[in-house]
Amino acid sequence: MAGSDETPEPGAGAPRDGPDGQRARMPRWLPRAIVVALALLACFQFAHWVFDRVVGLLVNVLISFFFALAIEPAVNWMARRGMRRGLATGLVMLAVVCAGGGFLLALGSLLADQISTIGHNLPQYLDDVVVWINKTFHTDLDTGNLRDRVLHSNWVRNYLANGASNVWGISTTVIGTLFRIFTILLFTFYLAADGPRLRWTLCSVLPPARQSEVLRAWDIAVVKTGGYLYSRALMALISGIAHYILLQVLGVPYAPALAVWVGLVSQFIPTVGTYLAGALPILIAFTEDPWDALWVLCFVVVYQQFENYLLQPRITARTVDIHPAVAFGSVIAGTALLGAVGALIAIPATATLQGFFVAYVRRYEVAERQDG
Numbered sequence: 001m002a003g004s005d006e007t008p009e010p011g012a013g014a015p016r017d018g019p020d021g022q023r024a025r026m027p028r029w030l031p032r033a034i035v036v037a038l039a040l041l042a043c044f045q046f047a048h049w050v051f052d053r054v055v056g057l058l059v060n061v062l063i064s065f066f067f068a069l070a071i072e073p074a075v076n077w078m079a080r081r082g083m084r085r086g087l088a089t090g091l092v093m094l095a096v097v098c099a100g101g102g103f104l105l106a107l108g109s110l111l112a113d114q115i116s117t118i119g120h121n122l123p124q125y126l127d128d129v130v131v132w133i134n135k136t137f138h139t140d141l142d143t144g145n146l147r148d149r150v151l152h153s154n155w156v157r158n159y160l161a162n163g164a165s166n167v168w169g170i171s172t173t174v175i176g177t178l179f180r181i182f183t184i185l186l187f188t189f190y191l192a193a194d195g196p197r198l199r200w201t202l203c204s205v206l207p208p209a210r211q212s213e214v215l216r217a218w219d220i221a222v223v224k225t226g227g228y229l230y231s232r233a234l235m236a237l238i239s240g241i242a243h244y245i246l247l248q249v250l251g252v253p254y255a256p257a258l259a260v261w262v263g264l265v266s267q268f269i270p271t272v273g274t275y276l277a278g279a280l281p282i283l284i285a286f287t288e289d290p291w292d293a294l295w296v297l298c299f300v301v302v303y304q305q306f307e308n309y310l311l312q313p314r315i316t317a318r319t320v321d322i323h324p325a326v327a328f329g330s331v332i333a334g335t336a337l338l339g340a341v342g343a344l345i346a347i348p349a350t351a352t353l354q355g356f357f358v359a360y361v362r363r364y365e366v367a368e369r370q371d372g
Helices: 029-079 085-137 143-151 154-165 167-193 195-203 208-250 255-268 273-288 290-318 324-338 340-360
Strands: none
Touching: 029 085, 029 167, 029 195, 029 208, 029 340, 085 167, 085 255, 167 195, 195 208, 208 255, 208 273, 208 290, 208 340, 255 273, 273 290, 324 340
């Protein structure tokens, strides 16, 4: 009411005073903390943006690093005999590229021949299917009308039109794949040819106590990765020769390509590789003669036992022998992390880690349990 002696409460409409009578203020560290948090967030976003654009390059370097580890024992062996490391690296990589190209060429010829055979016999297959349907279900289908409907249907024209429009995309994919292969080969060459210099450069920024550990770890990675891959390559060669002799004796077509397929797939794909490798020659042999397929199946089973109990222990005695369950799990983990690339480098990485554990982890004898 006007003229009253009442006054507003102290501090109304003004900052409240603290317990000691002073007005509360913003802490001095808060603006600086906000600026630091915003700067860290900006750095994180920038690092994420950079990583998204160089992740492909990092994956290529990772693949090249494992390839360089795999071929370095052969390069070192040739360098100790007086050959320059660059020339030795080039020769080893040339041999690897020729072997890979021969494998793809053999499988490509097999696939092309099978597609050609199926395309040539497709009308006969269609006639046989229609005859069987008419006889079984008492229908009256005409193979001529069915063939015309299939060949002149809209979905066939649409499929051909889409295939023609995707030619540019397919060409871009092929060019990108070739460029990636060239990048991996180039990094592999430099990492293997300049391996000692690279190790010296890395160790030059470390204290002497750390240098010996880095060199030891690098040597373990080279020995275990290269030894595992070379032992698998040797077993693949023996397996391929053995299966080639059998397929040639039985007269199964495409014996060289099937032998290469069995050798590589059975050795470099863990656990299920044996079944994938044996399924294709059994299927091809079955198309010729069911008895040939039975002989191939029996040989695959017997040879697998011979390899597991006699051949593999002797070849892998001086290298790393990975348990099949560990190898299969590593491939699944690598595929989940990096896709096909992870599946490719999973087993060499596991072999290297297993070598580290063997070298650095101390083992103790297990005390026998005394049952009273």
